[in-house]
Amino acid sequence: MKNGMVILAGGIGKRMNKPIPKQFLILAGKPIIVHVLEKVEQLTDVERVVITCPAEYVAQTQTLLEHRNLAGRFCCIEGGQTRQESVYKGMLELGECENVVIHEAVRPFVTVAEFRVLIDSEYDNVIYGSRIPFTVLAGHEYVEDTLERSRLVNVQLPQKFNAGQLKAAHDSARAEGRDDFTEDASLLFHYQRSQIRILEGSERNIKITEPTDLIIGEAIYNEYILGRAQD
Amino acid sequence: MKTCIITGASQGIGRAAAVRLSQEPDIQNFVLLARSASGLEGTVAEMNREGKNIKALPTDLSDIDAIEPLIKAVYEEFGSIDLLLNIAGYAEPAALLDTTNDNIRTTYFINVFATVVITRECVKYMRNHPSKILNVASTAGVTPRPGWLAYASSKAAMVSMGETLTQELAEYGIKVYTISPGRCATELRRKLAPEEDPTTIMQPEHVADVIATLIHDDETCLDGQNLVVRQLPAPKK
Numbered sequence: 161m162k163n164g165m166v167i168l169a170g171g172i173g174k175r176m177n178k179p180i181p182k183q184f185l186i187l188a189g190k191p192i193i194v195h196v197l198e199k200v201e202q203l204t205d206v207e208r209v210v211i212t213c214p215a216e217y218v219a220q221t222q223t224l225l226e227h228r229n230l231a232g233r234f235c236c237i238e239g240g241q242t243r244q245e246s247v248y249k250g251m252l253e254l255g256e257c258e259n260v261v262i263h264e265a266v267r268p269f270v271t272v273a274e275f276r277v278l279i280d281s282e283y284d285n286v287i288y289g290s291r292i293p294f295t296v297l298a299g300h301e302y303v304e305d306t307l308e309r310s311r312l313v314n315v316q317l318p319q320k321f322n323a324g325q326l327k328a329a330h331d332s333a334r335a336e337g338r339d340d341f342t343e344d345a346s347l348l349f350h351y352q353r354s355q356i357r358i359l360e361g362s363e364r365n366i367k368i369t370e371p372t373d374l375i376i377g378e379a380i381y382n383e384y385i386l387g388r389a390q391d
Numbered sequence: 392m393k394t395c396i397i398t399g400a401s402q403g404i405g406r407a408a409a410v411r412l413s414q415e416p417d418i419q420n421f422v423l424l425a426r427s428a429s430g431l432e433g434t435v436a437e438m439n440r441e442g443k444n445i446k447a448l449p450t451d452l453s454d455i456d457a458i459e460p461l462i463k464a465v466y467e468e469f470g471s472i473d474l475l476l477n478i479a480g481y482a483e484p485a486a487l488l489d490t491t492n493d494n495i496r497t498t499y500f501i502n503v504f505a506t507v508v509i510t511r512e513c514v515k516y517m518r519n520h521p522s523k524i525l526n527v528a529s530t531a532g533v534t535p536r537p538g539w540l541a542y543a544s545s546k547a548a549m550v551s552m553g554e555t556l557t558q559e560l561a562e563y564g565i566k567v568y569t570i571s572p573g574r575c576a577t578e579l580r581r582k583l584a585p586e587e588d589p590t591t592i593m594q595p596e597h598v599a600d601v602i603a604t605l606i607h608d609d610e611t612c613l614d615g616q617n618l619v620v621r622q623l624p625a626p627k628k
Contacts, residue, residue, distance in 0.1 A: 229515055
């Protein structure tokens with residue numbers, strides 16, 4: 161298989177303060193994860209798509225797939241205890257593939273074109289990142305250090321990696337007992353020192369995390385997806 | 392070439408719409424649904440059949456569980472579903488205290504539940520290409536009609552459904568229209584107002600012309616609103 165994809169849907173709704181995980185919250189008329197699935201559906205050269213989510217939401221996710229006639233190429237499995245473990249389990253479920261694309265269920269405004277650029281990229285490992293428009297400091301209760309903003313990148317998903325290299329990096333992390341990587345470019349770079357190309361991300365590809373993001377999301381949907389501001 | 396599904400196609404506005412749309416060169420496949428096999432045969436007989444595939448399927452839409460396999464079979468046979476006209480309707484006017492459970496059940500099953508289910512099933516196959524859905528509600532759905540509770544409230548539900556689906560399906564390029572005909576010389580109207588001269592009111596063909604205009608590719612601006620279709624009586628001299 162040339163291209164596989166892992167979609168991370170591990171949320172449990174804690175930060176949203178809602179009884180259901182945020183990927184199932186309705187945004188612009190449908191569950192947030194469905195926005196993503198409908199984009200991925202159009203990527204016909206992604207041969208298999210594995211969604212990882214908490215065990216208690218596997219059936220609900222599977223039902224969403226069935227309602228949209230997606231159940232063939234897409235499947236849903238129980239994720240891991242950490243994001244890192246969920247990616248690993250997703251890759252195992254995908255099996256042998258050349259490239260693995262990783263995305264999050266709660267970034268609904270990714271475009272088909274953004275996926276295409278990654279998949280068609282000549283680079284094995286390629287991610288999206290955007291400039292950081294605000295000052296970032298190191299520290300918790302007190303400032304411990306300053307960071308040079310111009311050297312930093314706000315990492316966005318989706319990302320594409322050479323599946324063999326990423327699997328090897330995950331194996332190394334597991335061998336060391338590390339499970340604290342919150343993103344895969346950092347994990348791959350840490351263990352493999354692989355060259356990872358950074359492409360300019362988009363402002364609208366936001367991650368729905370806090371309740372305010374739902375309000376912003378509705379505005380983005382109206383303006384960019386439907387192409388109509390409120391009359 | 393387009394595939395068009397029409398419910399309630401055995402008489403009245405449904406029949407007139409089928410006949411009118413059979414003149415459209417870009418609609419090749421027609422699926423006509425209604426309970427009455429003989430009524431459907433009559434519709435087919437009036438349609439332009441040249442170069443058209445017309446499938447008349449006697450169907451009881453109140454059996455909503457049968458809709459999913461029906462629509463799947465249509466898609467598998469024709470390869471696309473492009474137009475859905477929800478025209479089937481049921482009316483049994485009665486005052487609240489005379490409205491039986493059977494009346495409210497049948498009215499809602501035909502006018503609301505079947506419309507939701509057939510729309511849901513069609514959208515599964517429509518959502519990857521520009522398509523159109525048109526629902527026939529009624530002026531009874533937007534004005535108070537004492538003595539018509541079940542029918543009027545079910546038509547109000549159709550108006551609401553159209554407004555919601557217009558927004559929900561916009562991303563897929565699916566346009567949703569709702570029209571609310573006023574007095575129209577259908578078999579149903581004849582039953583409800585037997586004393587009325589049907590030649591003095593709007594004809595089903597007038598409504599069919601409006602439907603043809605709306606579902607034409609050139610129409611791009613009118614979805615989302617409930618369009619009242621009525622013919623004012625000729626001025627008295």
